[in-house]
Amino acid sequence: MLVIGNGRMITRDLENPFVEDGAVAVEGNTILKTGVTKEIKELYPEAEFIDAKGGVIMPAFINTHEHIYSSFARGLSINGYNPKGFLDILDGMWWTLDRHLTLEQIKLSAMATYVDSIKNGVTTVFDHHASFGAITDSLFKIEEAAKAAGIRSCLCYEVSDRDGKEKAKEGIMENAAFIRHARKDDRDMIAGMMGMHASFTISDETMELCAEHKPSEVGYHIHVAEGIEDLHQCLHVHGKRIIDRLMDCNVLGEKTIAAHCIYVNKHEIELLKNTNTMVVHNPESNMGNACGCPPTMEIVKAGVLTGLGTDGYTHDMLESYKVANILHKHHLCDANAAWGEVPQMLFEGNAKIANRYFKKTLGILKEGAAADIIVTDYNPLTPMTKDNVNGHILFGMTGRSVVTTIGNGQVLMKDRELMQIDEEKVLADCRQAAAELATSINKR
Template identity: 75%
Template sequence: MLILGNGRVITRDVKNPYLENGAVAIDGATIKKVGSLDDVRAAYPRAEFMDVKGKLIMPAFINTHEHIYSAFARGLSIKGYSPDGFLEILDGQWWTIDRNLTLEDTYLSAMATYIDCIKNGVTTIFDHHASFGAIRDSLFHIEKAAKETGVRSCLCYEVSDRDGKEKAKDSVIENAEFIKHALKDNTGMIAGMMGMHAQFTISDETMELAAANKPDGVGYHIHVAEGIEDLHHCLKHYGKRIVDRLYDWDILGEKTLLGHCIYVNKHEMDLIKDTNTMVVHNPESNMGNACGCPPTMELVHKGILTGLGTDGYTHDMIESWKVANILHKHHLCDAGAAWAEVPQMLFEGNPQIANRYFEQKLGVLEEGAAADVIVMNYDPLTPFGADNCNGHILFGMNGRDVVTTVANGKILMKDRELQHIDEAKVMADCRQAAGALAKRING
């Protein structure tokens, strides 16, 4: 048994939201007790004690839309790449990268991403993978990295016709085989979905193939209306809006996650709401690709389960929160916008999304919940408590303030040192693989 204590505790438990000098007792993969330092230590006097020395204890973060395959894009220069619009960004950069990835590249990209997640206090991710140069077994290579690093992962492969029917078929099969594998997993750390790129790269034939091969009990993870071009394509080729097309293919539902949803109207929002479908907002990616600002505040106000992701742009969920906060204020010309909605997405929406795939309760420090806990090095210079802790996190912290990360009851990082990973070797291997990738791309 392990006790983390002698710090401020933000629990995200509405019945017991904050403890000035508290502790969290962990037994195996589960939180056993949350309370005052004296009470918890008295209850378990023989437990190993980690003194956080006044630092902040809180639930680990969840990222509901990641892209592991983008890890080697950092600093990559592609010859002739000068995009004019979102479609040229996709084809000129992201699809060029994923067409050149090997299975080893995918594994190392996952290792690099998971290391960054741990360092930013993220212990659960929903990843949307693409590696059209090496499709089959790619999700299993990511799972290998997930198990080695200890990060809870819901994985899928990006089905698309963009590289032909055979690769689309391989993508569907990769999803189906991994989902079946994940459904047999009893660790509570791995799940699978039927991944799809976006409707504008998926024909009716491939939609039918995906539906026929999707095991029961899981949904889809798909980009929706990320660019205006996606909407225009759907209207031109199918005579309907994107969410209507997805509805007609029975893609919507409580297990399905829609990424972005920038160009959706009120009718589509009603369909999303009525089908209890999930949405994830990725503010930095939307801004960086000049795709536009989604009606996220309206989605949240309508009662649609909405989460916060990064789209691979960062692995720091506080950074994503900061950007979402100012994006919607700026877009709506309303300084009062996004104060409540974005932390709701991060601290309530993301755990609810995750708990549609993982049984043990996530995102909260309470008895019986998953033992996913982080310690942050933060010394407040103004009063700190349950009523203003979000303001302290938003304006006073970032992901690199995480000093200790515990996932599923295992200490993954302590005092900024990874505990079970040879980080120097992984980074050396990544640098070598990323250099080789750049040479393949640029000839």
């Protein structure tokens, strides 16, 4: 049993949102009770005590759109790579990288991502995977890493026709096999989805094959209108906009994640809302790829369940929070924009999205919820109250403010030391694998 206390506690529980000297008691993978440190310690005197040392205690973060396979791209130089636009970035960097990944490199990519996730206080990840050189068993390799790291993960493989029909079918079969496997997980730590790359790389025939092999209880995870080229292709080839095509193919729905949604109009936003489809915003990636700024504020205001992801650009959800906050202020020329919408996406939307796939209540510190808890070393210089906690988080913290991470009741990191993973060995293995991957790419 654990008690985490002696810190300012942000619970995300509307009935008890902030406790000045708070503590949370954990039994197994479940929160037993929250309250004032002195009272909680007296109730559970035999529990192991984790001292927040005046820092901030709050729910662990959830990342609803990640790309584990991109881990070894940092600093990667590819011969001849000189992109002139988004399609060049995809083909020259990401599709080139994923074609060269081996199964072992995929697992190590996942370990690298999960190590960074733990260090940044992320304990739940929705990953969108691609490895066209090693498709079969790729999701199972990521699961091995997820189990070793203790990270709750919802996985899928991005089906695409870009490397031919046979590989598209192999990707569909990998998704289907993993979804069946994940059904049997009684730990509530693994889930599966039917992944698809994007409308412009998926034929009607492949869409139909995905639907044929997708169990009814899961949805799709797909990039939507990330680049203008996706929209142009859909209009030219299919005679309709992307959301309309996905609607006609029965892709939309309450279990489906539509990532990005940059080039969507009011009509399409209404379809997303009416079908209860989930949207995930990835601000840094959109800016870094020069894809444009999505109408995320309109999407949120329309009542679409919207979350915040990183697209593999970072594993720090607070970095994404900061970037989203300034992106929409800058884009709209409105200093009042995004104050409420972005924290709603990060702290409420991500939890609601995750709970469409995981049973245990996530994103909140209250009795019965999952014991996913972080402690940061942030000690505010100005008053902190239930009304201004988001301002303190936005301007006072980064992901690396996290000193202790607890996932599903397990202490994954304590005082910045990883407890379940031999970090030195993992990083050494990752460095070797990344060097081998870079060599294989540039030999082509």
